[in-house]
Amino acid sequence: MMTDALLDELVAARQARKPCALLTVAATKGSVPRAAGAKMLVYLNGLTSGTIGGGKFEALAIEDALACLREKRTLLKTFPLREGETDSFGAICGGEATILVEPQVLREALFVVGAGHCAQAIVRLAVECGLFVQAIEDRTELLDALPAGAARVTAARAAEFIASRQWLPDEAIVIVSRNYELDRDALASALRNPGAGYIGMIGSTRKVRHVFAQLRAEGVTEESLAEVHAPLGLDIGADAPSEIAVSALAEILAVLRKKRPESLRNRMNNTGATSPSLEEGIKGVRSAI
Numbered sequence: 001m002m003t004d005a006l007l008d009e010l011v012a013a014r015q016a017r018k019p020c021a022l023l024t025v026a027a028t029k030g031s032v033p034r035a036a037g038a039k040m041l042v043y044l045n046g047l048t049s050g051t052i053g054g055g056k057f058e059a060l061a062i063e064d065a066l067a068c069l070r071e072k073r074t075l076l077k078t079f080p081l082r083e084g085e086t087d088s089f090g091a092i093c094g095g096e097a098t099i100l101v102e103p104q105v106l107r108e109a110l111f112v113v114g115a116g117h118c119a120q121a122i123v124r125l126a127v128e129c130g131l132f133v134q135a136i137e138d139r140t141e142l143l144d145a146l147p148a149g150a151a152r153v154t155a156a157r158a159a160e161f162i163a164s165r166q167w168l169p170d171e172a173i174v175i176v177s178r179n180y181e182l183d184r185d186a187l188a189s190a191l192r193n194p195g196a197g198y199i200g201m202i203g204s205t206r207k208v209r210h211v212f213a214q215l216r217a218e219g220v221t222e223e224s225l226a227e228v229h230a231p232l233g234l235d236i237g238a239d240a241p242s243e244i245a246v247s248a249l250a251e252i253l254a255v256l257r258k259k260r261p262e263s264l265r266n267r268m269n270n271t272g273a274t275s276p277s278l279e280e281g282i283k284g285v286r287s288a289i
Contacts, residue, residue, distance in 0.1 A: 002039045006050050010041060014104055015151070017132060017168070019044035021065040021103045025052050030095025032081060033057070044069050052099065057081060061099050068101045075101040107131050108170045108256045111196075113158040113186045114177035115142035118202060121245035122174060123150050129249065136161050137177075158182065159189035167195030172252045174232065175201040184211045191215070191224045198255045200232030200248065234261060 002010075013020045025038040033053030040050035040058075042065040052058055057079055068075050078098040110126045112119050115137035126133045127149035134151040136158045137143050143152040155161045162173065173190045175183045183201055190199045201208065208230045215225065233247035234254075254261050 002037075003050075006039060006041065009049055010104070013041070013043070014106065017106060017109055017171070019069055019104070019168070021069050021101050023052055023061055023065055024100045024102070025097055026076065026100040027098040028095060030082075032095040032097045034097075042066065042069070053097065057097070061101070064099075065101050065103075069103045072103055072105050074103065075099075077101070106170075108172065108197075108253065109133070109168075110172050110174055110252065111136065111162075113137075113162075113173070113175045113183070115139065115146060116176065116178055117241045118244050119174075119176045120146060121241035122176065122248050123147065125242075125245040125249050126150075129253075157185070159185040162186055162189040163193050165193070167193065169195070169197040170256055171196045172198035172200070172256060174248065174252065175199075176232075180207050180211060183207075184214055187211065187228065187230075188215055188218065188220065191220055191228070194224075198229065198252050199227060200229035200252065202233075202244070202248075203231055205231065229255070 010020070010022060020041050020043045023040045023042060025032075025034055025036050028036050033055070034051070038050075038052050040048055040052050042048050042062050044066070046062075046066070048062060052061060060079065061077075064075055064077060076098065078096055080096045082095065107130055109132035110122070112123055112133065112135045115123075115135050119135065119137075120142075123133050123135055124147050127147050132151075133149065134153060135143060135146055136153045136155050138154060138156045140154055143154060146152060153161060158177065167173070173186075173196045175186045175190075177183050177186065180203065183203065187199070187201050190196065201211070203211070211230075212225055216222075229251060232251060233244060234251045236243070236247050236250075238244045238247040250261065253259075
């Protein structure tokens with residue numbers, strides 16, 4: 001059974017996007033250290049919480065859990081806790097335990113610096129897409145206006161928040177605050193603390209060049225600046241905040257998912273002849289227009 005404390009820790013880990021796997025003793029036979037239902041958490045950094053039995057058995061399960069976390073796959077594995085088996089490892093309890101390893105795989109995450117008009121539009125669309133979203137802003141009245149699905153961080157300096165996290169490849173830092181100094185400081189912090197799969201900053205070409213020039217003067221390399229998506233977004237002629245949100249989120253997801261934005265129609269045309277069923281569907285649509 002999962003204790004309330006372990007459940008609270010699992011929820012907190014998911015909310016904080018701390019990669020972890022939930023290990024459960026799914027079934028047992030004979031003498032085993034813990035009964036079916038026992039659970040533990042294994043974090044990507046190797047730390048654990050709870051126990052499924054300890055000893056070499058638990059150490060091997062932790063190794064499997066770390067591999068599952070890296071590969072984002074679920075595992076159901078039986079460990080013989082007795083001598084004489086081909087895959088015995090020294091345990092002499094006499095039974096066997098089957099362990100279910102469930103990596104807590106989360107959707108991509110957006111950490112949005114700012115909560116103004118464009119930031120709110122980006123947050124709203126990202127929440128509707130089911131992504132993990134956290135907004136960082138010092139104006140609490142703007143944070144209060146964000147949709148319910150977004151986490152909120154009240155911070156006077158977003159740069160300090162960015163410097164405090166260990167960033168992951170499926171996380172995006174989206175810088176859309178109210179002035180270029182805040183954006184510059186946040187961007188500098190993101191480049192000094194790398195790891196995020198996407199770093200983007202809103203702004204005109206003039207603003208971007210000005211910020212980049214200041215960062216170069218502070219020692220930021222050209223290689224680092226080349227990784228920044230600025231101005232952020234795909235060129236769709238966006239003007240209003242809601243259009244900017246579509247432009248930004250499309251680029252963010254494409255980068256995080258390692259996709260090259262392409263018209264699906266062009267992809268279909270480039271693959272040669274379409275299937276008869278698809279051609280019939282296209283003709284049906286055209287005839288209905």
